Amino acid sequence: MSYKALYRKYRPSTFENVFGQDHIVKTLKNAIYNNKIGHAYLFCGTRGTGKTTIAKIFSRMINCLEMKENMPCGKCEICTANNIDDIADIIEIDAASNNGVDEIRELKNKIKLVPVLCKYKVYIIDEVHMLSTGAFNALLKTLEEPPEHAIFILATTEPQKLPITIISRCQRFDFKKISVNDIFKRLRYISDCENIKIDDDALYEISRISDGALRDSICLLEQVSSFVEDNKNIIVSDIYEIKGSISFDELINLIKFYLNNDNEKILEKIEDMYLKGKDFNLISQDLLLIFRNIYVYKKAKMYFDKQDIQNKEIIIKLSNNFSIKEIENIIKKLDETINQIRSSHYPNIIFETFLLDNINNKEIDKNFSEKIEEGIIKKENLNIEKKVEKKIDNVLEIENNESKDKIKKILKNEKKLINKQIQNKDIIINNTIALASIDEKKYIINALKDINRYLVNDKYKICASIIEDSNIVACSVDHILFTCKYESIVNEFDNNLLMIINLLYEIFSKKYVVAAITEKYWNEKRPYYVNLMKTKDGIKLIEEIIDENNDKIENNEIIDNYVSIFGNDLIEMEDE
Ligand SMILES: [Zn+2]
Incomplete structure (x- = not known):
């Protein structure tokens, strides 16, 4: 048996098997049932959405030799023909290859001849917008006064290129892109029939990147199945490999590098993708889609x-x-980048320039530079992420040299300290208010306005969201007092206290003593301190336990980094 491409093998031969174009199928079926068949149809829609498939099914149905109650019999020569190309009265013309006036002239001459076997002579003209002006004029004449037995089905991906005189003579049908779910279902059916072993994730990715074109998706499925070894399950990374794309996680990582101003990581990643033969056009398009979704949100x-x-x-x-303005700029630049990539011999360099260029722009972003001028954010804080990476490297070295027991001991001590800090919140509240400074509060609130940029940072995203959910009510040179609307947020705050102190250290290069309380508790406590301030002695400082450990600052740094890497779990474990 000769080899048949999968998409041909699974091309629907009846309306019942057509996917995702229900409205069109219903209308055409009704036309047959009510015996109201037009002489010219125009099928518009993007590639692979079933235009020619439906044209062929429709031509066959209207030509059934033994219609029963205006519906095809399903048994006659026409209904059962294996291949529609064998039916002489159904003629398919590809305008993309036969675009001359001659072909249409020939059509004009032959169209007068009555059909050989069928009731109707059907001309399916695919990619009709490719016809030359002369050919259009010739076709128009025929469309104006077609013989009774002639039917035209014109298909096009670009209806806007058709003369209005042609469009106005046709019944127009607009084909929808087929939904990812419908494509997925069809691909699952085909792969089961063909015994192609493929994960749902991989199948979903094929469905997604086919962009509504069922035919493309089936071709890709076939390509992938011939790419992997027999009996091996096809997984999503196989799809990335074949298409030259990268996973969503990898795309997000690229964006994170961008946000963190990490040029080294960006260059490393692009080099890696280049060596793996990735398709920068596709990757840019996927990035564009992510930014588009952010914009929509x-x-x-x-x-x-x-x-x-x-x-x-x-x-x-x-x-x-991102601000809306930033997203708009990125989308504009990405679009330009995609155009440049298409015509360039060095797509990796174009892509690289896009990511690095944007980072430079981000650094001189107006908001940022204003803040620097105002001295609110110290310049070195722009490279916080790099400092963290460096520290982690140092810590990993220590891990090799120091015994694990020692580190665990330090962690245990730190945990004790944190517990004391939580238990002695009243002391911290007292001392924060005693030393409170409005300037300090303004400075801290301003610097933390940007806290949400840590929401994409794996190490700090939880802390950043907790801080975002909290209010700063009082600050001193060493203290920050937060309030939270709910007790549950206070608990979250306390559970992550070590990491929060750590994050604040990264931002301010300084260790703050912090505490979080509920708004309710703050409202109860405040009048007490207001009264106290009016007295002669004011508010007296209470000695803080934290001070005892100030000499351990070196150890603390080690712990900070360990927690950064392993999370609080490690300390939790040591508690028992
Ligand atoms: Zn029939």
Whole structure:
């Protein structure tokens, strides 16, 4: 048996098997049933959405030799023909290859001849917009006064290129892109029939990147199945490899590097992708889609909620890092980048320039530079992430040399200290208010306005969201007092206290003593301190336990980094 491409093998031969174009199928079926068949149809829609498939099914149905109650019999020569190309009265013309006036002239001459076997002579003209002006004029004449037995089905991906005189003579049908879910279902059916072993994730990725074109998706499935070894399960990374794309997680990592101003990581990643033969055009398009979704979220949250968008939560978190203006600029630049990549011999360099260029722009971003001028953010804080990376490297060295027991002991001590800090919140409240400074409070609140950029940082995202949910009510040179609306947030705050202190250290290069209380508790306590301030002695400082450990600052740094890497779990473990 000769080899048949999968998409041909699974091309539907009846309306019942057509996917995703229900409205068109229904209308055409009704036309047959009511015996109201037109002489010219125009099928518009993007590639692979079933235009020619439906044209062929329709031509066959209207030509059934033994119609029963205006419906095809399913048994006659026409209904059962294996291949529609064998039916002489159904003629398919590819305008993309036969675009001359001659072909249409020939059509004009032959169209007068009555059909050989069928009731109707059907001309399916694919990619009709490719016809020359002369050919269009010739076709128009025929369309104006077609013989009774002639039917035209014109198919096009670009209806806007058709003369209005042609469009106005046709019944127009607009084909929808087929939904990811419908494509997925069809691919699952085909792969089961063909005994192709493929994960749902991989199948979903094929469905997604085919962009509504079922035919493309089936071709890709076939390509992938011939790429992997027999009997091996196809997994999602196989799809990335074949298409030259990268995973969503990898895309997000690129964006994180961008946000963290990490040029080294960006260059390393691009080099790695280049060596693996990745398709920078595709990657740029996937990036564009992510930024588009962020933009949609920022502009129209309700619309965003209703859309079938992958990884919505991550998109929402990412959106906090960009202003609308920034997103607009990025989308514009990405679009330019995609155009340049298409015509360039060095797509990796174009892509690289895009990511690094944007980072430079971000550094001189107006908001940022203003803040620097005002001295609110010290310049070195722009490279916080790099400092953290460096520290981690140091810590890993220590891990090799120092015994684990020692580190665990330090961690245990630190945990004790934190517990004391939580137990002695009243002392911290007292001392914060005793030393409170309005300037200090303004400085800290301003510097923490940017806290949401840590929402994409794996180490600090939890702390950043807790801080974002809290209010700063009082600050001193060494203290920050937070209030939270709910007890549960205070608990979260306390559970992550070590990491929060750590994050604040990264931002301010300084260790703060911090405490979080509920708004309710603050409102109860405040009048007491207000009264106290009016007295002669004012508020007296209470000695803090934390001071005892100030000499251990070196150890603390080690712990900070350990917690950064391993999280609080490690300390929790040591508690027992
Ligand atoms: Zn029939």
